[in-house]
Amino acid sequence: MGQSGDTEGKGRAPRRAHVGTTIADVAQAAGLSPMTVSRVVNGGQGVASDTRARVMTAIDALGYVPNLAARSLAGGRQDRFALLYDNPSAAWLSELLVGCLAQATDLNALLMVERCEAEIAPSDIVRRLTCHRIDGVILPPPLCDDPALLTALNDASMPMVQVATGHPSALASSVAIDDEAAAYQLTGHLIALGHRRIGHVSGNANQTASPLRRVGFERALAEAGIALDPELVVAGDFSWRSGFTAAEALLSRTDAPTAIFAGNDDMAAGVIAAAHRLGRDVPRDLSVSGFDDSAIATSVWPELTTIRQPLGAMARRAIALLSQARTGQADTWKRRHECYAFELVERGSVGPRGNA
Amino acid sequence: MGQSGDTEGKGRAPRRAHVGTTIADVAQAAGLSPMTVSRVVNGGQGVASDTRARVMTAIDALGYVPNLAARSLAGGRQDRFALLYDNPSAAWLSELLVGCLAQATDLNALLMVERCEAEIAPSDIVRRLTCHRIDGVILPPPLCDDPALLTALNDASMPMVQVATGHPSALASSVAIDDEAAAYQLTGHLIALGHRRIGHVSGNANQTASPLRRVGFERALAEAGIALDPELVVAGDFSWRSGFTAAEALLSRTDAPTAIFAGNDDMAAGVIAAAHRLGRDVPRDLSVSGFDDSAIATSVWPELTTIRQPLGAMARRAIALLSQARTGQADTWKRRHECYAFELVERGSVGPRGNA
DNA sequence: CTGAAAGCGCTTACAG
DNA sequence: CTGAAAGCGCTTACAG
Numbered sequence: 001m002g003q004s005g006d007t008e009g010k011g012r013a014p015r016r017a018h019v020g021t022t023i024a025d026v027a028q029a030a031g032l033s034p035m036t037v038s039r040v041v042n043g044g045q046g047v048a049s050d051t052r053a054r055v056m057t058a059i060d061a062l063g064y065v066p067n068l069a070a071r072s073l074a075g076g077r078q079d080r081f082a083l084l085y086d087n088p089s090a091a092w093l094s095e096l097l098v099g100c101l102a103q104a105t106d107l108n109a110l111l112m113v114e115r116c117e118a119e120i121a122p123s124d125i126v127r128r129l130t131c132h133r134i135d136g137v138i139l140p141p142p143l144c145d146d147p148a149l150l151t152a153l154n155d156a157s158m159p160m161v162q163v164a165t166g167h168p169s170a171l172a173s174s175v176a177i178d179d180e181a182a183a184y185q186l187t188g189h190l191i192a193l194g195h196r197r198i199g200h201v202s203g204n205a206n207q208t209a210s211p212l213r214r215v216g217f218e219r220a221l222a223e224a225g226i227a228l229d230p231e232l233v234v235a236g237d238f239s240w241r242s243g244f245t246a247a248e249a250l251l252s253r254t255d256a257p258t259a260i261f262a263g264n265d266d267m268a269a270g271v272i273a274a275a276h277r278l279g280r281d282v283p284r285d286l287s288v289s290g291f292d293d294s295a296i297a298t299s300v301w302p303e304l305t306t307i308r309q310p311l312g313a314m315a316r317r318a319i320a321l322l323s324q325a326r327t328g329q330a331d332t333w334k335r336r337h338e339c340y341a342f343e344l345v346e347r348g349s350v351g352p353r354g355n356a
Numbered sequence: 357m358g359q360s361g362d363t364e365g366k367g368r369a370p371r372r373a374h375v376g377t378t379i380a381d382v383a384q385a386a387g388l389s390p391m392t393v394s395r396v397v398n399g400g401q402g403v404a405s406d407t408r409a410r411v412m413t414a415i416d417a418l419g420y421v422p423n424l425a426a427r428s429l430a431g432g433r434q435d436r437f438a439l440l441y442d443n444p445s446a447a448w449l450s451e452l453l454v455g456c457l458a459q460a461t462d463l464n465a466l467l468m469v470e471r472c473e474a475e476i477a478p479s480d481i482v483r484r485l486t487c488h489r490i491d492g493v494i495l496p497p498p499l500c501d502d503p504a505l506l507t508a509l510n511d512a513s514m515p516m517v518q519v520a521t522g523h524p525s526a527l528a529s530s531v532a533i534d535d536e537a538a539a540y541q542l543t544g545h546l547i548a549l550g551h552r553r554i555g556h557v558s559g560n561a562n563q564t565a566s567p568l569r570r571v572g573f574e575r576a577l578a579e580a581g582i583a584l585d586p587e588l589v590v591a592g593d594f595s596w597r598s599g600f601t602a603a604e605a606l607l608s609r610t611d612a613p614t615a616i617f618a619g620n621d622d623m624a625a626g627v628i629a630a631a632h633r634l635g636r637d638v639p640r641d642l643s644v645s646g647f648d649d650s651a652i653a654t655s656v657w658p659e660l661t662t663i664r665q666p667l668g669a670m671a672r673r674a675i676a677l678l679s680q681a682r683t684g685q686a687d688t689w690k691r692r693h694e695c696y697a698f699e700l701v702e703r704g705s706v707g708p709r710g711n712a
Numbered sequence: 713c714t715g716a717a718a719g720c721g722c723t724t725a726c727a728g
Numbered sequence: 729c730t731g732a733a734a735g736c737g738c739t740t741a742c743a744g
Contacts, residue, residue, distance in 0.1 A: 020489075020737095022736095022737055022738085023737065023738065024737080024738095032714080032715090033714065033715045033716080034715090034737090034738080034739095035714070035715055035716080035739085036713090036714060036715075038738070038739065039713095039714085042739085046713060046714090047713070047714085048713060048714090051713080051714080065487070065488075065489050066737085066738075067429070067434075067736085067737050067738065068425075068434065068466070068738095069424075069425045069426075069428035069429040069434045069736085069737080069738090070425075070429050070720090070736070070737035070738035070739085071737080071738055071739075072425035072720090072738090073423070073425040073426050073429050073719095073720045073721065073722085073736090073737080073738070073739090074719080074720055074737075074738040074739040074740075075720085075738080075739055075740085076720065076739080076740085078423075078424065078425045089651075090446055090447035090450045090451075090650070090651040090652075091446035091447065091450075093450045094446045094447075094449045094450035094453060095446075097450060097453050097454075097457075097469075098453075098469055098471075101453075101457075101467070101468075101469045102469065105466070105468050105469075110424070110461070110466075111457070112457075112461050113453075113454055113457045113458065113461075115454075131421070132421070133376075133421050239655065240652075240655040240656060240657075241655065241656075241657060244657055266655065270657075272629075273628075273629055273632060273656070273657070276629060276632045276633040277632040277633075279635065294446070295445075295446040296446075296596075299595065299596040299597065299622065300596060300597075300629070301596075301597060301600050301626075301629070376721095378720095378721055378722085379721065379722065379723095380721080380722095388730080388731090389730065389731045389732080390721090390722080390723095390731090391723085391730070391731055391732080392729090392730060392731075394722070394723060395729095395730085398723085402729060402730090403729070403730085404729060404730090407729080407730080422721085422722075423720085423721050423722065424722095425720085425721080425722090426720070426721035426722040426723085426736090427721080427722055427723075428722090428736090429720090429721080429722070429723090429735095429736045429737065429738080430721075430722040430723040430724075430735080430736055431722080431723055431724085431736085432723080432724085432736065
């Protein structure tokens with residue numbers, strides 16, 4: 001054997017052509033060890049500032065970007081989260097999706113999105129998640145309000161975050177707004193504009209936010225000394241159609257309401273459509289308010305006065321909470337329940353009561 | 357040094373507790389090498405059938421699931437794709453997103469979703485993608501129809517797939533339907549129902565599908581011997597509002613159309629809303645058709661007669677094409693242009709012409 | 713504050 | 729048809 005390592009023995013082809021800059025390249029360029037580069041890249045605690053500067057210069061010069069697969073493998077973790085959904089409003093879902101995806105990308109986590117119809121047994125859902133090695137689950141309505149599902153998931157030690165639930169569970173973390181307070185404020189707004197006969201189209205009973213919004217509505221009425229007419233509260237299911245149907249019934253009454261608070265924007269759009277069909281002007285003859293500030297709120301005419309909830313931020317936070325849960329002990333992850341600020345957004349669909 | 361390897365020298369703590377079953381566990385359980393297990397897991401070509409069976413048994417018994425990070429690292433690739441979007445209909449976007457995400461998950465690829473407003477310079481977009489080591493891009497309208505963006509991306513050797521474009525580019529692959537033919541068939545359907553004065557609300561001019569749909573509309577008219585009244589063609593922009601406004605104008609004419617073909621479902625919903633507001637019954641006084649069969653088509657009342665395009669399948673295919681592009685040589689990936697079948701979906705918004 | 717060594721769990725490139 | 733070896737690009741657990 002000579003001294004030259006290049007020619008020693010029966011060499012085999014190198015694994016593959018080198019593509020992309022690695023941490024070793026940066027280390028060499030900076031005259032440091034890969035370990036030090038790794039430290040700088042991962043926060044840089046306990047690194048001399050001039051060392052850090054040298055590393056940063058090399059990173060910029062070489063255009064280094066860490067290989068996430070290697071990082072996951074070496075770090076011993078790659079989170080895989082699942083977003084389960086069942087037939088929410090498309091606009092609502094896309095906002096949720098984009099937010100979750102953005103955070104998942106930042107955290108180098110995989111996000112799997114699965115439709116979960118109500119007919120599927122919780123045990124089957126758990127099985128599927130386990131199969132895919134899912135480390136945590138995002139649960140939007142109505143799934144977040146399904147006790148059987150929550151229990152099954154908890155029994156499988158699956159961290160979960162309820163998004164926009166009206167009833168935070170002890171088994172999960174949650175991000176939500178105060179639906180009751182928001183509905184209260186919105187209804188108060190209608191009352192302040194002179195409305196006394198106010199209708200409400202409630203949401204689907206399978207979501208806990210629905211009764212909360214109705215309760216906020218009723219509390220505002222009660223505090224203003226307005227007797228609740230139960231005939232003016234109609235059960236909807238969050239669909240455009242149910243808002244349309246409910247409004248047709250409400251507006252056909254001799255003592256029709258001068259304002260209608262719909263439990264979400266889709267139903268509010270349906271209410272406006274029904275009003276127009278019956279020849280009523282919005283907001284002159286009828287004020288209509290929605291809830292959520294989803295895309296449809298600014299699509300229809302007149303645009304909807306509604307409650308804005310920061311869904312994108314809530315979605316990002318939900319993924320972050322899941323990631324934190326993974327960091328702690330299984331079985332003992334810390335549940336957190338976070339409440340976000342909502343905002344009353346005034347647009348054209350609500351106006352002062354006419355002289356009736 | 358004794359024979360027992362367990363006690364030799366100054367041991368250091370094992371890297372970390374072993375979590376999850378690895379390929380080595382399966383190999384041991386099956387009495388085979390990891391290599392063989394790997395072969396079975398990855399398609400199983402050239403493995404004796406009883407060997408394969410032994411491996412499968414061990415996999416099932418142990419509940420083995422491959423570590424994707426390790427696979428990516430060893431395999432030398434982890435694809436990172438980006439879905440760029442700019443303000444499409446929320447329903448349309450969520451269907452696209454779910455499809456892309458499902459395929460990305462199956463392929464162990466990362467999907468990054470980024471909003472790209474029209475004001476952003478193509479060079480900045482390219483820079484951002486490069487920064488994130490993106491290997492391919494999904495381009496829905498209107499981005500897929502922006503020549504400057506396509507050129508900039510191509511100059512950066514970025515594989516791209518246009519989704520639902522009306523003008524497949526030589527620089528990209530594409531998945532689409534034949535918009536002209538679909539519009540032609542839809543218009544023919546209206547004509548067959550007795551309509552002669554048919555209006556059209558065209559889509560945003562920044563999307564190539566818009567003029568194609570109008571051309572299909574015009575061809576159907578011409579072939580039926582109906583003279584085109586240019587006054588009956590109004591420019592919209594795919595928004596609900598533009599459909600609403602256009603229909604208000606169209607229906608206020610003394611020679612108002614008996615049917616309106618809107619360039620997408622959002623605009624069709626706006627057209628129906630305007631019709632109702634003006635006291636017209638749909639479809640008795642006015643037939644309305646949409647295009648896309650997005651969620652809004654079955655939300656509004658009456659439900660929309662429209663053209664269904666298989667967006668979920670197209671989205672999955674788009675990701676698959678990107679993945680294939682990565683397999684080939686950079687700079688020479690094979691562009692493919694695939695056309696999907698559409699379907700005319702008949703619902704309640706279209707009916708025979710009344711006796712006018 | 714910095715670094716040499718081991719190892720994460722897989723696949724590629726061989727050899728037999 | 730099957731397997732031993734090397735290596736993917738990082739991070740952890742140490743040592744100094």
